[in-house]
Amino acid sequence: MSNDISNQITQTVTKCKYFSLALDETCGLKSMSQLAIFVRCVDENFNVFQDLLELSQLETTSTGKDIFIKIKECVDREGIVWEKINSVCTDGAPAMTGKINGCVALLKQFLGRELFSYHCIIHQEALCAKDMKFNDVIDPVVRCINYIRAKALHRRQFRVLFEEEINEFDIRGKLENTSPDISKYQTQIQLLLQSFENRFQDFEKDKNNILFFMNPFSITFNEIQKYSCNIQLEITEIQNHVSLKQIFTEIVSLQPQLQSSENLLKFWKLVPKEDYPTLCDLALKISSRFGSDL
Secondary structure, three states, X not given: OHHHHHHHHHHHHHOOOEEEEEEEEEXXXXXXXXXXXXXXXXXXXXXXXXXXEEEEEEOOOOOHHHHHHHHHHHHHHHOOOHHHEEEEEXXXXXXXXXXXXXXXXXXXXXXXXXXXXXXXXXXHHHHHHHOOOOHHHHHHHHHHHHXXXXXXXXXXHHHHHHHHHHHHHOHHHHHHOOOOOOHHHHHHHHHHHHHHHHHOHHHHHHHHHHHHHHOOOOOOHHHHOOOOHHHHHHHHHHHOOHHHHHHHHHHHHOOHHHOOHHHHHHHHHOOOOOOOHHHHHHHHHHHOOOOOOO
């Protein structure tokens, strides 16, 4: 069964249009250094596949070169074409992100071109949250959650208690009609915003492409000038395509609470590739990147 699953993963990845890697190096219970290599790929029809590609052991050291060698061996063994790699997501460790001997730097040298790389999104969000320094609030909440999640009985009891309190005291209605005073937290909020701005610089250099993928109809005339000439023409044409604009509104804009990558992929699947080849290719590259998965 394991061989069959492995073969399915290999067949899917080798047929993809673009793929990205997510890397996480950690130590197991026996102090063995392990490298988890995840792959996310997309085919020409915007079908996305994501799975664990390999779990490798780093026998001795875990330098950037050691990690790079393991990645190269894995990709070559799976028969994946290196030209299709679009991005790499790491755990932010120095061995991954070092400017000279880091794994990403060595990967760029091997490819002979730039490669979009970024630190794990969830990890960065967790680091931003630590800057808030609300331990007096967070710690009791975490202890309560851990107690509830520790046993199935606790979870069932909490669910019953919660529903009783909601119905008896109309807590849901009170929360919906409450306008909390957040002015006293202004300093902490500003600190959090600054932390996000500092930590998510990786995405600033590709901001225009990401915003376009999320909503191609919101790009202004001045923003269009930042793209290359062939993309400018296709953006102008798609923004004047009444049917596609209506489809986007129905799929994404009318359901903002569900505005996920899945909804965006539904839209891009309906964009005719023969009319917008450059835009579809750009959307495929963005689709192949990892979100908050590590």
